[in-house]
Ligand SMILES: Nc1ncnc2c1ncn2[C@@H]1O[C@H](COP(=O)(O)OP(=O)(O)OP(=O)(O)O)[C@@H](O)[C@H]1O
């Protein structure tokens with residue numbers, strides 16, 4: 001009787017099982033494992049996945065490093081009056097519009113064998129790309145953070161000090177008060193980093209291995225390559241992924257900003 | 263405890279605000295600073311709070327010249343002083359976190375980090391000192407409210423509670439009741455009297471002569487060129503030596 005019941009069960013499950021396994025079999029699904037049913041794309045998932053991974057890795061590292069440099073600089077400039085402050089601020093603001101290809105060229109020279117960083121052999125590596133995106137992301141993050149920090153009411157700083165805060169406490173209070181502006185700054189820096197093509201193309205070389213795994217190929221450099229070679233669907237999917245990534249990171253940063261209100 | 267400004271001078275640009283001014287407050291003493299708007303009452307209190315550096319002269323706590331010290335030692339002096347600014351200057355955080363601030367910065371970083379981590383996981387309960395300070399100003403049940411959503415008078419009272427919470431040796435109050443109704447004004451005045459009874463020295467800048475008469479042991483009248491008159495409050499109001507003080511108090515002196 002037990003046996004009978006089991007047999008019935010398998011009979012019942014069989015169609016489902018075949019559906020599931022069939023759904024995964026290469027014979028039915030195209031090798032592309034397309035994101036949209038009924039449309040197949042001429043690329044492998046590993047390819048796209050590795051490109052997304054490289055893009056995120058490079059841009060997140062660059063933005064993290066930029067933020068760690070920008071915030072102390074913005075605090076120092078914002079808290080102190082010194083001759084040339086206006087000039088420095090103007091220089092930082094100008095840096096926001098620095099052309100990425102020029103930054104790419106400079107970093108390329110720096111990491112080339114004759115350059116000051118030649119020893120490190122960074123040419124065509126992700127680390128070189130991080131370096132160039134760091135250079136690109138730092139001015140906007142510093143400039144926007146500085147504006148946000150300048151906008152914090154001096155009375156709040158006075159209060160923090162009068163209540164017994166150390167200089168670090170006053171700095172932390174200021175950062176907290178400026179948190180929305182700083183979140184905007186980080187987002188602007190991330191947007192600049194992940195969406196630029198020029199410098200990562202020059203210092204990274206847009207390299208993918210024969211196995212289809214990206215080494216220094218990012219979403220942006222892949223898009224321009226795919227588009228140039230006429231693979232518009234792939235370029236389009238990569239483009240959509242890029243936009244989705246930026247939206248996702250925006251959402252996360254805004255959530256973190258809101259969470260810090262308490 | 264003696265907090266004293268000695269021959270202090272402050273100027274903004276070419277405009278001198280205070281010149282050669284000396285004034286002090288002792289433990290259990292309430293000093294009212296009165297004078298016309300723009301005469302430098304807030305500037306004087308900011309000097310006493312070590313929030314501003316004098317261009318000349320010294321600010322001394324128990325005989326120690328605060329601005330001759332290095333940052334760390336000056337911080338130790340500053341931590342004995344409670345200052346309530348003319349503006350509420352609240353942090354963009356809950357009322358409880360605002361009031362807790364003075365206590366928090368006095369604790370060890372290891373404890374602060376642990377509390378910070380705990381605050382991410384769940385809500386924290388305010389300490390007794392915070393609840394106590396808030397109940398003094400009649401806002402005991404408002405701990406969770408965001409400071410930004412308070413009314414002007416509520417914000418002013420939270421600002422007062424913030425300075426009270428860490429139990430300083432001296433309280434500097436810059437027009438602490440300017441936005442308050444009579445009932446809440448009475449609350450603050452009671453708190454000032456209670457502070458005096460605990461041995462706290464108080465400097466109170468105010469435009470309200472009656473308030474000065476109600477709470478202050480001594481009054482200092484600040485007119486254009488310095489302290490015109492200083493002495494026991496009753497004497498200053500009823501029998502001023504200085505002619506302009508008499509005119510100012512009776513409302514005849516118009517700036
Ligand atoms: N940061 C500053 N820069 C320039 N001038 C200033 C500054 N702070 C204060 N002053 C000026 O110094 C003078 C004294 O200001 P203060 O705030 O001490 O006056 P007050 O007696 O507190 O006035 P009120 O009763 O209106 O609060 C005013 O004329 C003011 O304009």
Ligand SMILES: [Mg+2]
Pocket residue numbers: 303304305348436
């Ligand atoms: Mg004032």
